[in-house]
Amino acid sequence: MTRIKICGLTREEDIAAVNRLAPEYIGFVFWPYSKRALSDEQARSLKQKLDPAITAVGVFVDDDISHIRKLVDDRTIDAVQLHGSEDEEYIRALKKEIPCPVIKAVRIKDGNIPAGAMMQDIDHILFDAGMGDGRSFDWNIILRSELDLASVFLAGGLDPENVREAVMRIHPFAVDVSSGVETGRFKDADKMEAFVRAVRSADTGGGQ
Secondary structure, rough: OEEEEEEEOOOOOHHHHHHHHOOOOEEOOOOOOOEEEEHHHHHHHHHHHHOOEEEEEEOOOOOOHHHHHHHHOOOOEEEEEEEEOOOHHHHEEEEEEEEEEEOEEEEEOOOOOOOOOOOOOEEEEEEEEEOOOOOOOOOOOHOOOOOOOHHHOOOOOOOOOOOOHHHHOOOOOEEOOHHHHHOOOEEEEHHHHHHHHHHHHHOOOOOO
C-alpha cells in the first residue's frame, strides 16, 4: 500500500480535514523562508489536535540539531524530513540524538539523481524537484535507477489528477503533496480528499 503525506499544514481546518481523510503522514514546515512556515508553538498547538494515528513530520533545512531534538522530545513531531544540504556526518549526529525516522529529500537536477543520494543512516529518501513549489520531474529517472522504491517518498508536482498514475507506475513507499492540494496559498479540503481518493483507488486497482 502506498502511504500518503500531506505537507505544509498551517491551520486548524487543515488538521480537521486530515483527521477525516486519514493520510499516514502530515508535514509541518519549520524553514522560516517558506510561506507555510510555522513557529514551534503553532506546530505544537496543531499537533495536539491531530489524530495520534497520523505521523507528524517536521520539515527542516540545515537547522540546528538541538532544535530538531527539542521538537521530537516534546512530541511536536514524530519524524524528521531534511530538505537542505545535510550530509552523512550531520545525519549520523542527528540519529544519535533522536529515536524517530529520518527522511532525506533529494532534488532531481538536470535529469539525474545526484551522486551519493542514498545515505546509509537515513530511513527514507524523498525525491522532489523543488521546495513545495509544485515542480515535477521525469519519473522515468527513478524507474531507470537501481534504487529500492519500497523506501522512497515521491514528491514534486503531484496533484489529484496525476497521482494515481504515479502510484501505478512507480509503486513508491509514499507520495507527498503540498501545493497540489492548495487553492491560493492554503490547503483545500476538497482537493485533499480527491488526492487521497486517487491514491487509494490506485492501490486497489479501481477507477477514479
